[in-house]
Amino acid sequence: MAGDEGTPQTPARRVTRSSSATPLKPSLVSPNLLSPPTHAPPLESLSTEPMSADDLLALLPSRKSQILEFLRVIGPLNSPMLPALLYGGPSTGKTITILHVFRFLRRRFVYASCRSCYSPRILFETVLNQLLCHRRTRENGYSSAKRCERASDFVNLLRDALIRPKTAPGDEKKTFCSKEGHGDGIGEMIYLVFDNVELIRSWDKGSEVLPLLFRMADVLKTPAVGLIYISRAMPDAYYSMTGSVEPISIYFPDYTVDDLHNIFMRNQVNQKLYSSFLSIVLKPYSRVTKRVDELATVFDPLFKKYCEPLADLSLVPDEAMKRKLFDHLQPHLTASLNEIFTVTPWSLVEVAKERTPKRGHVRKLCGKEVFSELDIHMSTSAKYLLISAFLASRNPATLDAALFDSTGGSNNRKRKRKSTQTSLDQQDDMAEEILMKGPGTFPLERLLAIFQCITSVMDCSVEEEQFEDGVLAEGSNVWLMSDALLQLSTLCNANFICKSGNFQLEGSTRYRSMIDEDMALKVARSINFPLSKYLYRR
Amino acid sequence: MSPSPISIPPSSPIADDTTDDNVLQPFFVLHKALPQKCQRKAAGSTRTRRKIDLPHSSPKSPEKSDAVASSVGPNDANHERLRLEAFNMTWSKIDTTIKEVLTRIHRNLFAEVHQWALESFLALKSGKPRHALEIQSPYPLLDNVICRQIPTAMILTKNAEFVDDMLTFQELGEHLKYKGCHIANLLSMDFCAKDGIAGCLRSLLRQLVVDAPDTADMSVLSSWYCEPENYDHPVIIVIDDMERCSGAILADFIRLLSEWVNKLPVIFIMGVATTDTAKKLLPSDALQHLQASKFTLGSPLERMNALVEAVLVKPSFGFNIGHNVAVFMRNYFLGHDGTVISFVRALKLACVKHFSMEPLSFLGIDVCDENEVFLHGKCDALPDTLLKYAFNLPSCKRGKDCKNSRDDLGEGLSDLRKLLKAWSSVILCLCEVGKNNKIQLLDIFCEATDPALSSLDPSNHKLERLFNGQNLAEGRLDFKGGLIGQLVHTVRELPLSSLIELLDLWSIHTEELYEVHGEVRELQSVVKSSNSGNNLKERQIDCHKMSMSLCAGRTSLSVNGKAAALLDNMVRKFLMPIECLCFHEIICFRNVDILQSALIGNPRRNIQVDLMKSTTYIKCSCCSSNENVLSPTMHDTSVMYNLAQEHGDLINLQDWYQSFKSTVLSTNKLKSPLQHSPMSKKVKSSPSESEASIQARFCRAVIELQIAGLIRMPSKRRPDFVQRVAFGL
The missing domain is CATH 1.10.8 (Helicase, Ruva Protein; domain 3)
Structure with missing residues (x-):
């Protein structure tokens, strides 16, 4: 766009450079802090039209003090700055403030979000690409300008990239962004903005990259670089590992x-x-x-x-x-x-589907339709397994023997009545504790034992009923047992049951049921299983 | 590896002998071969309660049927080839039908999803086209959107098992690709915690960008999107089984994409079992970036009904299944995994078995051909043995009127075809009724194939049925309980409007069934006239039954009654179960045992059986003499498992080891009685079998048993006991 301005401006640049070679010292007070630059060359997409300070403040309500502080830190044109750390909770306007401020100031900056750049290599290459104004295209195989995997390489390449426009100002290949450095009002400072710095801590090599980033100012020893970190974590989270000069921190409080x-x-x-x-x-x-x-x-x-x-x-x-x-x-x-996440039906057909059950319920009173149906298809054995898992998660293991004796739990009420008051209280406490803990874990054997119990009990009753129908009088137990483990893995895949523990042959894998009681009741209803009889309640 | 000193490869003739009846020979190379065949015997007495008693010989149903086949027909290569051809033709026809049916079911949903994707894409673009520089800029765009959301289609699969849906999602992807969207199918494997977010991004890039570099960087994707031919099309990411993804990685992925969504129009399509899944899997800050819409796939039962209708009810393939098989397949579908894929697999197996076992099955493809010339031609070409076989079929013996000529066979087969056609029309009519009552076609089909439905001799069943029909005219129903009776009853209670619809459908289904078709037409006109009479009233009332009968009065009741009578008549006249028809064996597969054993293998049982009687497979000279005695040349694991039978739930490792050692050492005693004195062997083991090597063998055998899932390693509580896991067969 303004590529031809590049060469003539070199002397001016030299001047500014020498001026910026003054000892690193942030200018705390700048005379015309909020006066917009008079004239600015286009600066990528941020440069739409010049904006006034009032516009800037109006864009970001209740961030005035932070903006002013940041402007103070960043200083006037071509003045070196100390590294700055902007921190505050999520969605408190940190990134957008920075971007708007740079748009207002019209200065060059390099932005890298550590979320998009999820590994050191991508982070390094993103920074270098922007500095070198490299664009990935099909012609260059979408490759980056420099291959850079190690931190030491990055420092060297970064230093090169920062110096290059100065040593080779006429390099036409770099017109796209080096011109900005030559443009008046842009200044030759380059600001590196690292967003979401807190994420680096969870990287594999986070402990190497993080100190590097925070020590960048010392390492580069170039005053023409401004470093800005944006983080959700408190500054304390970083100091311990850097040992470098503390960045100036600007806190973004939560909105009122x-x-x-x-x-x-x-x-x-x-x-x-x-x-x-x-x-x-x-x-x-x-x-x-x-x-x-x-x-x-x-x-x-x-x-x-x-x-x-x-x-x-x-x-x-x-x-x-x-x-x-x-x-x-x-x-x-x-x-x-009360809702975190809603899934709305999109089409009219879906909306109609949502509504029909209600109407159908009224109309189908005569039929033996189940009123709240399970909306997911599961095989019968999977349903039994799911119920067993639910029971195993809900009931304390010590009660299994009482619930699943030879009578299938039918006389468990009698037993309860016999027990003394104190033991009842103890059980109550235990049950409450279990409820507070959430679903418990259980080993596979317990699940299979319960599964076998409830299927055998159900089998007896079902077979009697079905005998006259002549529908598969031959024991359905065989059907159910043949691939219980396969069904279990299906349920695990569908996230109805989750697996934990190690996956070795030892068999110490523990399972946990993930379904709520509503769902369990629906499943139980669909196979006519008396779930409430087996649920241990206070 | 082998415990036995003899590891000579077996002589080839033995190998040939054994392959005939048994393909499995895992330990074949380990033992010396024995020329004589060994007798199979049960393994010992029941001393402990955990001991497995093997049956003397396993029932071999395939052998039996093979015997039948071979005894009956001259199984010359020609007819075998014919059967193979017939199978290939039939199955390819069935296969294409199944595919068509499944695509037809999903067609609406696909169109809907496409429409949604287009709308979401427009909303994402929000009118203003982005400049390439904007898209490639590394920082977030400054628009006024506070929270950027990714449009997400949550497609409810309605099935806990996702196997069926993988194909559906693939097809959906192809459909959308055909419509001009960029598609990336991400698997749950891409979202595993091990690879982190790089895994899924790499997979995404690899599918979209042709020459993607090795770094999976989003900027690559944005640059790729800026290429003119890629620009301005939505990028749709299909994740078919979201439940199986690692929640943390998926959440990272969503957060990352949400940074880009206003530059790159990314749209998610996710397959989920329930709408709650996302809530359970993802943290709220990832969820808020999803703008979810709900879509629903057809339930497995719907698909199944469509399949049954297209494949089993419509008699166009020359292959059908009997009642037992139908019930088995229904239970397999409902009780096991409930996937269409397994149903289709069962059907294919049935088909394979049918064509391989039934000598005349190659006639099947022509049975359903309208052109009878071929059929008669084929019948004429049959050799006498096959002809004799055909007339010796049980179904034919039951029938009286056969003079055992070739023409009769042809006639019989074309009759079979006609009867089947009528049968399928009636089933379809019943199915239409069932739709009102939420009765599945699969169930109707199972009941309709039940030979007990007409427990009469096929020779005089027509007469009997006619008689019953007279009973029916007086309003009596003598089907009790069953689904079909229920359906007939439903027709009586249908509101008029549904009845009209029903009759319209009936008239379509019975088009080729002339006798009934006339009656349906007649009834239709009656209903229409009565309907137009009551039209005014009808409009005011909801179709509720009570008000219906009040206002429409006698007419509709009588119309309903007539319709029910008609249906009943149809059922009695034409709903002859296939197994009651002459020559049904030619096209009908009934052997449920074979299907069952082929489908539901019992691996654990087989492992145990094989371990218990490894000698029957290996047929070595050394162990064949007495099966009850453990021979030291047997495979270690087999020895160990046999020894384990002497123990209860818990096996003391020390005892086990001692008995193992004594078994193994008895080898040396037997093998080399002359070299060592009997005294010395107790005290000192032979140099070749040192204590250490026996221990090592013992350990390996224990591990193998553990891997086979038969025992569990010692726990902390009982350090010197292993626990048996599998009991019985």
């Missing part, structure tokens, strides 16, 4: 309710309507979470629901209308407060 209100009001078409909507939802939801992204995902469908009764979305609601809308929203409110 008012901040949230401002943020959500930003781009609304019908301000009044949305404000009345927020007055309903913001309070209860902000008690649950103050994360903007979470709230946004919840509010979108709710607002659609809220507007459903309205024919015209641009009208300003009066009190009566607000009340009406509130009444409309009320039932959905509590439901969505």
Whole structure:
């Protein structure tokens, strides 16, 4: 775009370079902190049109102090800066603030998110690619500019890349970004922004990369580089391992309710309507979470629901209308407060499918239809296994003998009555403890034992019933037992049962049932199994 | 490896002998061959309760049937070839039908998903096309979206077992690819914790970018997307079994993609068993990046019904199954894994067995051919032995009117075809009724094939049925209990509107059944006239039964009654189970035992049996003399397992080892009685069999038993006991 500006500007660059060779010292006070650069060459996509400081602050509600602080740290044009660490909880506007500030300042920066760049190599190469203005294309086989796997290589290559525009200013291959360095107002500082730094800690070589990143300023010894780290973790998480100079940290606190209100009001078409909507939802939801992204995902469908009764979305609601809308929203409110994730049916057919069961239920009273059906197909033995697993997870193992004796648990109530009060209390405590612990784990043998018990009991009763029908009088037990392990793996695959422990031949793998009681009841109902009889309750 | 000093390869004639009746010879090379055949005997007495008593000889049903086949027909190569050809033709026809049916079932869903994908893509683009530079920029775009969400289609598979759906998702992918989307099929293996997120990204890149570099970097993908031919098409990522993915990796993947979704239009299609799956698997900060829509695949039962209708009910293949087999397959489907794939496999096995066992099965393909010339031609070409065999078929003996000529066979077969056609029409009519009542076609089919349905001699059943039909005209039903009776009853209670629909369907199904077709037409006109009379009232009322009978009054009741009578009549006249028809053996497979043993192998039982009587397979000279005595030349594991029979649930390792050692050492005593004095062998083992080597063999045998799943290693509590895991057969 402005590639031809490259060569003539070299002297100017030299001047700035010499000026920036002053000892590394952040200029804490800059005279015209918020005055936008007068003229700026295009800078990738961030350079749409010049913006004023007020625009910047308006874009990021309630981040004024952080912005000012960051501007102070970053200093005026071509002034070296100390490394900065921006930290704060998730979705507190760290990344977007940085990006907006750079858009406002129009300076060169290199951005690498450690989420997208999930390994050291990709991180290094991403940084180098941006510095060298390398673009992956089909012609170069989508390869990166430099192959760089080791940290030491990275330092060298990075140093080269930073110096290269200075040594070879006329390199036309690099027009795309080196021109920016020559453009007036851009300055020759290059800022390296590392986002999601906290993720590096969980990398394989995280303990090597993290100190490298934080010591980059010392290692490079180039004043023309500004280092900015963005992290969700506190600064303390990094100092212990670096031993380098502490970056200046800027904290992004969680938004307050008012901040949230401002943020959500930003781009609304019908301000009044949305404000009345927020007055309903913001309070209860902000008690649950103050994360903007979470709230946004919840509010979108709710607002659609809220507007459903309205024919015209641009009208300003009066009190009566607000009340009406509130009444409309009320039932959905509590439901969505309890829901993390909703899967909405998309097509009309699906919607119809959702609704039919209710109608069918009313109409099919005469038939022997099950009212709440299991909506997933499982083989009979899988169902028995699932129930066994559920029982094994729910009931304490010590009670198995009592529940699954030869009578199949039919006289277990008698036994309970015989027991003394104190033992009952003890059992109560135990049961409560079990409930608090969640589903318990169990070994395979216990699962199979319970499975065998309940299938044999069910078999007796089923065979009697089925005898007259003549439908497969021959024992279905054979059917069920033949591949219980196969069924178990199916259930594990479907996440109904989860496996834990080691997978060696020792057989010490333990299982845990993942289904809730609702589902277990449905399964039990579909095979006419008296689940409640076997469930140990207080 | 071998414990026995003799590891001479066996002589070839023995090998040939044994391959005939048994292909399995795992330890064949270890023993010296014995020319004489050894008798099979049970393994010892029942001293302990855990001891396995082997049956004297395993029942060999295939042999029996082979014997039948060979005794009956001259199994010359020609007819065998004919049967093979017939099988290939029949199965290829069945196979294509199955595929067509399955695609037809999913067609609607595929179209729906495609529509959804297009809409989501438009929403992602949100009107403004992105510049290539924007897409390739490494930092997030500054738009006003607070939380970027990836459109996700959650496709409910309605089946805990996912085998069936793998194919469906593949087809869905192909369908979408055909419509111009970029497709990447990611497997659950790509999301394993070992490889981390690199694994799935690499797989994603490899499928989309032709010459992908070895680093799986998202920027590669964005650059690839900027190529003109790739640009402006949605990138759809299909994960067919989300449940099996590692939750942490999948969550990482989603978070990563959410950073890119406004540059790269990524769309997920995930197969899940229940909608709760995602909630259980993923943390909430990954979930919030998914904008999920729900789709539902046809349930396995629906698919099964469609398959049964297309393959088993419609008589177009010259292959069918008898009642026992039908019931077996139904139970196999419902009781085992409930997958269409296993059903199809069972069907194929039945088909294979049928064509390999039934000498006349090659006539089957022509039975269903309308053109009778071929059939008669083939019948004429039959040799006398086969002809005799045909008329000796039990079904034919039952029938009276055969003069045992070739023409009769042809006639009989074409009659069979006609009867089958009528039969299938009636089944389809019943199925239409069943749809109202949620009764599965599979169940109807099973009941309709039951020979007990007409327990009468086929010779006079028509008369009997006619008589019953008269009973029916007076309103009596003498099917009790069964599904078909229930269905007839349903027709009586159908509301008028459903009845009209039903009759329309009946008239389609009975088109080739002239006698019934007329009656259906007649009834249709009656119903329509009565309906138009009651039209006004009808509109006001919901189709509820009570109000129906109040308002429509006698007419509809009588119409319902007529319809029910018609159905009953059809059932009685035409619903003859296939096993009651002449010559049904030619096209009908009934041997459920063979199918069962072929489908449900019992590996653990077989392992135990083989270990117990390894000599019957190995047929070595050294151990054949007395089977009850453990010979030292037997394979270690086999010796150990036999010894284990003397123990209960727990086996003391010391005792076990001692008995093993004594068994093994008795070899040397037998083998070389002259070299060592009997005294010395007790005190000192021979140099070739040192204590250490016996221990090593012992250990290896224990490990092998453990791997076979027969014993478990000592626990901490009982360090010198191993536990037996498998008891009985």
